[in-house]
Amino acid sequence: MLGTIWCLHGAVGMAEDWRGFAVPGWAVKRVDLWRFLDCCPMPLEAFGKALNEEAAAVSGRKVLLGYSMGGRLALHALLAGGPWQAAVIVSAHPGLEDAGERSARLARDAEWAAAALKGEWRDFLSRWNAQPVLGGDAALPDRMKLEPRRNPVARSFMDWSLGAQEPLGERLGEIRCPVLWVAGERDGKFRALAERAAGPEKWIAPGAGHRVPWESPEFPGIVGEFLERSVS
Structure with missing residues (x-):
């Protein structure tokens, strides 16, 4: 094998989301992000360091792939250094530059956190998936399986909120490995x-919405082509 692609899922997602994702010659590690929040809070920067330490303990080439919330988490790992030979960032936000927008986002995410923690889970999922940004034809595992993990899911809306993230746009040039956006x-x-x-390096997926990895059949091939020319 050429190495391992570490895949980070999105908000209200699961490691299982990546089960159908495959790139010839590469192993795929589906990272369960909720285990990082199972016991206690973990800010974005601390997550980046924790993931890097975990990856550094494993031999072989490593590629980081993050989708949406997982893409933001991946950026924090990349900016903290780490053992990554390349990265793919999908549908991710580098950060809100306006302090007022960050404050408003924190307030909205606090509402999502309360709904995830205390609300009826099916109603929470219905509201989450009804957001216009998530519209599209994406076949994903049943999110009812996530109900036992509602505590870390709720915590993620606070610790990993876009409102809690410092804007990273000015720092992207610090990333030392090739990145495909x-x-x-x-x-x-x-x-x-x-x-x-x-x-x-960037790719705009024809006809796809926000959930590119599950809406675009071309996505694995694009990742494979990027890795072929980027990872020696």
């Missing part, structure tokens, strides 16, 4: 963010 053609907001953040 990906967004969906129909995901206007995140397409614009990807085009602004990307260096020489």
